[in-house]
Amino acid sequence: MNKMDRWIDELLLDQAGDLSCWRRWRLRWALRREPHLRAEQQSLRELQIAVRDSDADRPVSSTCRDRIRTVAEECVPQIGQRDVQSVHAWTYAAAAVVVLLASVVLMQRPNGPVPQTAIDHGQALVEWVPVEWDAIFMELVWDTHEQLQSLHADLETLVVREMDGAEEELARELIELGKTI
Amino acid sequence: MNGEKAFLDRYRRGDVAALEVLVERYRRPLFGFILRMIDAREEAEDVYQEVWIRAIRHLDRFDSRKLLSWLFRIAHNVLIDRSRRRRPDVSLQDETGDRRSREEAVATPHATPLEAAAAVDIQERIQAAVQRLPADQRSVFSMRMDAELSFKEIARIQDIPLNTALARMRYAVEKLRHELQDEYRALGK
Numbered sequence: 001m002n003k004m005d006r007w008i009d010e011l012l013l014d015q016a017g018d019l020s021c022w023r024r025w026r027l028r029w030a031l032r033r034e035p036h037l038r039a040e041q042q043s044l045r046e047l048q049i050a051v052r053d054s055d056a057d058r059p060v061s062s063t064c065r066d067r068i069r070t071v072a073e074e075c076v077p078q079i080g081q082r083d084v085q086s087v088h089a090w091t092y093a094a095a096a097v098v099v100l101l102a103s104v105v106l107m108q109r110p111n112g113p114v115p116q117t118a119i120d121h122g123q124a125l126v127e128w129v130p131v132e133w134d135a136i137f138m139e140l141v142w143d144t145h146e147q148l149q150s151l152h153a154d155l156e157t158l159v160v161r162e163m164d165g166a167e168e169e170l171a172r173e174l175i176e177l178g179k180t181i
Numbered sequence: 182m183n184g185e186k187a188f189l190d191r192y193r194r195g196d197v198a199a200l201e202v203l204v205e206r207y208r209r210p211l212f213g214f215i216l217r218m219i220d221a222r223e224e225a226e227d228v229y230q231e232v233w234i235r236a237i238r239h240l241d242r243f244d245s246r247k248l249l250s251w252l253f254r255i256a257h258n259v260l261i262d263r264s265r266r267r268r269p270d271v272s273l274q275d276e277t278g279d280r281r282s283r284e285e286a287v288a289t290p291h292a293t294p295l296e297a298a299a300a301v302d303i304q305e306r307i308q309a310a311v312q313r314l315p316a317d318q319r320s321v322f323s324m325r326m327d328a329e330l331s332f333k334e335i336a337r338i339q340d341i342p343l344n345t346a347l348a349r350m351r352y353a354v355e356k357l358r359h360e361l362q363d364e365y366r367a368l369g370k
Contacts, residue, residue, distance in 0.1 A: 008354075009347045016331045047357060051311065051326050054304035060212055064226045065204070068233045072200045075237050076192065 004040075011041050015048070185248050189240070204233060207249050210328035211256060217323040218260050220312055228263065232256045247334070253324060254338045264316075310360045318353040321346050 010027045013019045019027065031038050185206075191199035212229050219225045232255045236243075243251055314322060320339065324330045330338070336346040 005351060008351055009344075012325075012347060012350055012354075013332060016325060016329075018331045018333055043358065044354065047354060047361070048326065050307055050361065051357075054307035055213060055327065056304075057209055058212060058216060058222075060208060060226055060229060064230050065201075067230050068204055068237075069197065069201060071234045072192070072197050072237050075240075076195055076197060 007034075007037055008040060008044075011037075011044055015044065189243075189248070193240070200237070203248065207252060210249065211252055213327040214253065214320075214323045215256060215260070217311060217319055217327070218316065228256065228259055231259050235259070249328060250330060250334050250338060253328060253330065253334075257320070257338055260320075307361055310357055313360075314353050314356060318349045318356075321349040322353040325350060 007027075007030065010019065010023065010030075014024060014027055031041060185203060188199040188203050192203075211232065212225065215228045215232075216222070216225045219228060232252060235255050236252055311319065311322065321335055324335045324338065325332070332343055332346050332350070336343045339346065
């Protein structure tokens with residue numbers, strides 16, 4: 001592989017967002033110095049545009065869509081059953097971490113007492129979180145979902161009542177993180 | 182991921198329409214890729230269907246990273262399975278039905294007949310040149326161009342080293358540039 005090929009690889013990686021900061025910087029620097037490299041970059045862009053412009057949108061037939069829908073309908077109950085435990089396990093785990101982190105934030109408040117709710121949640125979670133993490137969570141069933149929602153609701157009330165500014169922002173971020181993991 | 186996790190969660194809870202949103206969202210890159218690899222519409226639809234059916238049946242194995250990458254991985258495997266069992270790719274010229282629909286699709290409504298014919302001609306030539314690439318180069322090229330996957334993702338999907346993916350792309354680009362000098366300059370402007 002010659003030097004130019006290596007630079008073309010860097011250009012391709014750069015287009016795909018695969019370059020590290022340092023290599024991106026080095027490429028920018030080379031592009032400023034080397035006109036033929038800039039021409040190469042332009043040429044790659046033109047090719048990309050041409051190929052994309054020439055590619056018409058091609059729909060799939062209704063028969064194909066119907067078949068996919070039928071399979072999706074057939075599979076949904078099994079998938080639901082299989083996933084319910086793992087989804088809850090991870091959501092609950094995320095909630096546990098969030099509550100613990102939020103409790104830490106609350107405890108670090110310079111003024112005012114630590115709310116009892118935070119301590120209760122924190123202590124309850126600390127007792128069982130480290131032990132057989134997956135095994136415990138895998139035993140959870142649907143009704144824990146309500147428990148989880150109530151946990152989030154408690155935490156949000158707590159945040160609104162007890163926090164402000166950066167603390168509140170951080171806690172809210174943690175809660176949102178817990179909901180989306 | 183544009184809320185794909187939320188759609189998958191809704192599907193897991195029984196909302197089939199949520200899955201259909203994802204099927205439609207990823208149709209163009211996924212079906213486009215399969216068509217590039219097969220170029221026979223009916224067979225491409227079979228593969229497309231098989232990819233989604235495998236994905237739906239094994240949704241519990243999906244690790245919530247990026248659905249499109251996972252779908253491409255499945256498509257890659259399905260295509261490999263097929264190519265081991267079957268004949269080589271059908272040429273573009275053999276697909277008269279598909280060719281006609283493609284011409285209809287690329288003809289612009291406001292162009293004069295002459296301009297429309299020229300546009301169709303250029304786009305046809307570009308598509309044909311892509312189609313003439315060797316399958317391994319075409320596969321990398323299409324994943325990058327049609328689906329905008331990164332090279333790291335492509336290498337992971339195809340189970341090849343990153344440098345191999347890059348080399349295949351570089352060869353593909355060189356061939357296309359050589360074949361399409363006039364066309365891509367005309368379209369790029």
